[in-house]
Amino acid sequence: MLNTVHLLAIPGLLIVYDLWKYLLRRHRQALSYPPGPKGLPIIGSFFDALTPRTGLETQWAIFRDMGHIYHSDVLHIDVLGDHTVVLNSAKAAEELLERRSGIYSSRPTMYMANESGWGWNFATMPYTLWWRLHRRTFHQHFRSEAIATYHPFIRQATSRLLRSLSCIQSTTMVTQYDDLQAVVRQHAASIILYTTYGITEQEDMEAFVKLVNNAAESLVTFSHGNFLVDYFPLLRYVPAWFPGAHFKRKATRWSQLTSELVNKPWNQLRASISSGTAISCFGTKCLQKLDLTFNAADATEDTSYLGMSKTDSDTKTEEIVRNCAGTAYVAGSDTSVSLTLISVLVLSHHPEIQAKAQEELDRVLGSTANSSQLPDFSDRGSLPYVEAVFKEILRMYPSAPLGVPHYSVADDVYDGYFIPKGTTVVGNAWAILHDENLYPDPLTFNPDRFLRTEPQRGAPPAKHSLNPDPELYAFGFGRRICPARHLALDTSWLVLVCLLATCNITRISSDNTEPKSNEIDPIVDLVDGPVVHPKPFKSCITPRSASAFELMKSGYEVGVEVEA
Numbered sequence: 176m177l178n179t180v181h182l183l184a185i186p187g188l189l190i191v192y193d194l195w196k197y198l199l200r201r202h203r204q205a206l207s208y209p210p211g212p213k214g215l216p217i218i219g220s221f222f223d224a225l226t227p228r229t230g231l232e233t234q235w236a237i238f239r240d241m242g243h244i245y246h247s248d249v250l251h252i253d254v255l256g257d258h259t260v261v262l263n264s265a266k267a268a269e270e271l272l273e274r275r276s277g278i279y280s281s282r283p284t285m286y287m288a289n290e291s292g293w294g295w296n297f298a299t300m301p302y303t304l305w306w307r308l309h310r311r312t313f314h315q316h317f318r319s320e321a322i323a324t325y326h327p328f329i330r331q332a333t334s335r336l337l338r339s340l341s342c343i344q345s346t347t348m349v350t351q352y353d354d355l356q357a358v359v360r361q362h363a364a365s366i367i368l369y370t371t372y373g374i375t376e377q378e379d380m381e382a383f384v385k386l387v388n389n390a391a392e393s394l395v396t397f398s399h400g401n402f403l404v405d406y407f408p409l410l411r412y413v414p415a416w417f418p419g420a421h422f423k424r425k426a427t428r429w430s431q432l433t434s435e436l437v438n439k440p441w442n443q444l445r446a447s448i449s450s451g452t453a454i455s456c457f458g459t460k461c462l463q464k465l466d467l468t469f470n471a472a473d474a475t476e477d478t479s480y481l482g483m484s485k486t487d488s489d490t491k492t493e494e495i496v497r498n499c500a501g502t503a504y505v506a507g508s509d510t511s512v513s514l515t516l517i518s519v520l521v522l523s524h525h526p527e528i529q530a531k532a533q534e535e536l537d538r539v540l541g542s543t544a545n546s547s548q549l550p551d552f553s554d555r556g557s558l559p560y561v562e563a564v565f566k567e568i569l570r571m572y573p574s575a576p577l578g579v580p581h582y583s584v585a586d587d588v589y590d591g592y593f594i595p596k597g598t599t600v601v602g603n604a605w606a607i608l609h610d611e612n613l614y615p616d617p618l619t620f621n622p623d624r625f626l627r628t629e630p631q632r633g634a635p636p637a638k639h640s641l642n643p644d645p646e647l648y649a650f651g652f653g654r655r656i657c658p659a660r661h662l663a664l665d666t667s668w669l670v671l672v673c674l675l676a677t678c679n680i681t682r683i684s685s686d687n688t689e690p691k692s693n694e695i696d697p698i699v700d701l702v703d704g705p706v707v708h709p710k711p712f713k714s715c716i717t718p719r720s721a722s723a724f725e726l727m728k729s730g731y732e733v734g735v736e737v738e739a
């Protein structure tokens with residue numbers, strides 16, 4: 176029975192609770208932001224944020240250096256009233272993006288990306304139920320245990336890549352960057368197109384590779400802040416004919432491409448399902464199950480904004496699967512390309528490392544002069560030096576040095592600094608992977624660092640030991656960590672080990688002479704998108720022997736087991 180005291184106590188407690196919340200907020204707001212450039216009134220640190228586009232240095236290195244200047248691993252940058260916090264250390268990134276992932280798992284609104292029709296791409300979605308449904312669907316088919324089912328096709332795609340390289344080598348001694356890039360793009364796209372849509376026809380693949388390449392230019396919209404509309408959202412309402420509204424005209428052109436990206440391969444899959452010719456893949460498996468009905472836990476969240484009741488979830492499910500497939504197609508087409516191209520470039524700069532890896536391969540698997548088999552996934556555990564080379568490439572040249580920005584949905588305090596709700600939070604993977612406290616002598620390419628500290632694959636990777644596994648940082652953080660990292664790692668590892676087993680890669684200067692020095696930095700071109708690529712380079716990719724040449728031409732000689 177409630178008596179008067181109880182009845183008075185309830186509002187009393189509510190008042191105390193509100194007061195406590197109010198005082199806490201006042202206290203937090205009295206704290207200062209993390210240190211960082213002061214900038215000018217109103218425009219804040221706009222010019223600091225734009226520095227890399229002037230070509231002086233890379234954004235990730237500038238952020239790291241700013242951290243040194245301000246003696247802080249957490250930086251605050253105010254750009255036109257927008258708060259951005261950059262995390263330059265593993266400690267800060269793990270604390271905020273992983274341990275406090277309830278606050279830091281959203282994305283900033285990317286107005287220009289939305290204007291350009293990227294709204295279906297779940298990599299840019301805010302942290303909502305709609306995003307979670309996408310992520311869950313994606314995860315089921317790209318989690319580490321599921322990736323082995325794609326190995327036969329990864330092998331076949333790698334065989335094709337080696338064959339194409341052998342053809343280039345037969346016609347010209349020097350491999351031009353454009354030719355290499357075309358082969359590597361074809362390889363990455365074919366794996367993604369097969370795994371997501373079951374597309375295997377060469378002609379279709381070429382058309383879809385072209386489509387994603389045409390749209391690649393618009394990926395620049397994913398880096399928050401490249402367009403003024405990201406800071407002044409009202410600019411969205413400026414008509415395209417308005418003087419200076421170039422971004423509107425660009426957005427209209429890009430929308431056409433992004434719509435084709437998500438719909439064209441999906442419609443083709445739909446047609447092949449109707450005609451009974453579809454190949455088992457992410458799309459067919461998801462559609463067969465249509466298992467995204469809301470469960471009790473999901474139903475606690477307000478779903479009215481999705482405009483859906485539990486009964487029309489099938490239609491929404493198809494939209495989710497289509498969006499996930501489109502996201503994989505786009506996300507997978509560029510990132511792995513970057514890693515493979517960087518691997519070729521790095522090997523060409525380090526003949527001594529190639530020789531050491533080849534010695535291991537020959538010792539463990541037999542010399543390619545006698546071998547009739549390419550190295551395979553089952554050999555991975557027996558090749559620690561190759562593994563170490565792979566890890567050092569990931570560490571030294573992360574393909575997405577600043578990842579994809581996160582966004583905070585509540586006020587927070589870290590290390591005595593106030594981080595307001597609505598802050599864009601950037602995990603600077605490059606700075607972490609070049610932190611001398613974690614990786615001694617970080618600017619030296621030295622695979623040996625991983626021989627001492629990474630005894631076994633499969634063991635849970637240790638954090639904050641010396642030379643931690645770069646996989647921990649190169650693929651982002653927390654609930655938004657790259658969900659396809661296992662596929663990406665397997666794909667890129669197989670290319671690396673097969674190149675090492677069959678080829679010698681040498682560096683050619685732009686004037687076709689032997690390079691004078693072993694200087695390699697900086698190898699990445701400045702791009703305004705989230706993924707880096709090497710500056711164009713020439714190399715000589717020569718088979719190690721006549722039998723290695725035969726191996727390149729024959730590949731794995733295994734057909735893909737195509738499930739109808």
Ligand code: HEM
Pocket residue numbers: 297298299300310313367502503504506507508510511514573574575577578579580581649650651652653654655656657658659660662663
């Ligand atoms: C070397 C290859 C790759 C690298 C370095 C890479 C890196 C990343 C990074 C840094 C993020 C952002 C994580 C964060 O927000 O903290 C990300 C997100 C994502 N990646 Fe990858 N990625 C690679 C390959 C792939 C591939 C092959 C696919 C698709 C098949 C893919 C699909 C995605 C998706 C869907 C997201 C968004 C996740 C979300 O927002 O929830 N990635 N990736």
